[in-house]
Amino acid sequence: MSQKNPKSQIERVIETLKNDLPTLFENDISYDIYTKDIYFQDPVNRFKGKFNYRIIFWTLRFHARLFFTEIYFDLHEVNQPDPDTIKAYWTVRGTLRVPWKAQLFFNGDSTYKLTEEGLIYDHLDRWDRKPREILKQFLPQ
Template sequence: AIPTTTRSTAAATVSPRGACRRTVTASASPRGDAEASSSSSTSPSSPPVHLRRRHALVALVAATVPPPSSPERASALPLAPLGEVKRVGGDKRTDLTAEKVRDQLERDLRDGQYFVTGNLTREIFADDCRFTDPTNDVVGLSRYLTALGLLFDPATSFVDLYDIKVTSPDTVEADWQLQGYLRFPWKPRVEPYTGHTVYSLDPESHLVRSQFQTWNISGAKAIAESFTPTTGPET
């Protein structure tokens, strides 16, 4: 417990190499003189799973990079918990038309529920694909899949696809609704919200190079829901 004679401030930072760290400093208050400092080095080397997940969520929020207007910085400041960009899946499907890519994305969303399960067709996404939404900006397909594995409980989360269509030779767009629960001990519920996704395809390979989402809720509301405990789904 922090003594009543001190007050603390906390900040999470990301180094240029992608290592996320948390520092806490304390300064004396008018009620007394005290100084204290703490860093992540004092944490247990192997915290329980529920704490690792909570820390991962905090790191995801803290390491969120600036809006899409700064693509260089998005690449320079990777999200620390998500690891390096790795090649995933089989040989990339560079022979597909935009219509075929749309058809596969429709199956991945409607049947695979990939926003909450990660069950997407890896072969139609570039390994360095950029995934942007109001709360995160992730560069790398492997990182995105890791993030999905940390967040949603696929048994209690659902995606309802409204529509998906080709809107230009290199663009596919989708409208959908999502709701469910996150994988944390306090069982936070994600209330139903609607979203619009723009998939930008490489002009030559037609691999998905960018997935850009907008929601009908703010990023602040989404983050607040992530830290709001519930009793879990009704059984």
């Protein structure tokens, strides 16, 4: 990273993530820390562009309210392992809005890649289990 990437900008990105992520199922996130052509990938989605990025977070909030009586995004840690990388470690847990009150639970991590200016241009999510295994949690036990 060059001198164009002041430490204060990276600190602002980390602080924004720490503030935004724990409430992403209730409140919209701050989009000013992302480039307009942000690339996002998780085990079920892959797209590019800030408009699509906004839609994925709107969809998360919509589905959280529609399908869950409780849902949480527990942020465990945010760190900077490399000058151009930020990592976040988290757990999603919730109670599905069904008579048997199915419990959702999975862990994951997010890897954010930074431009020289300190904006996120790449967001890769990994989950500790396959999407099919997560969906099985919704079935009666």
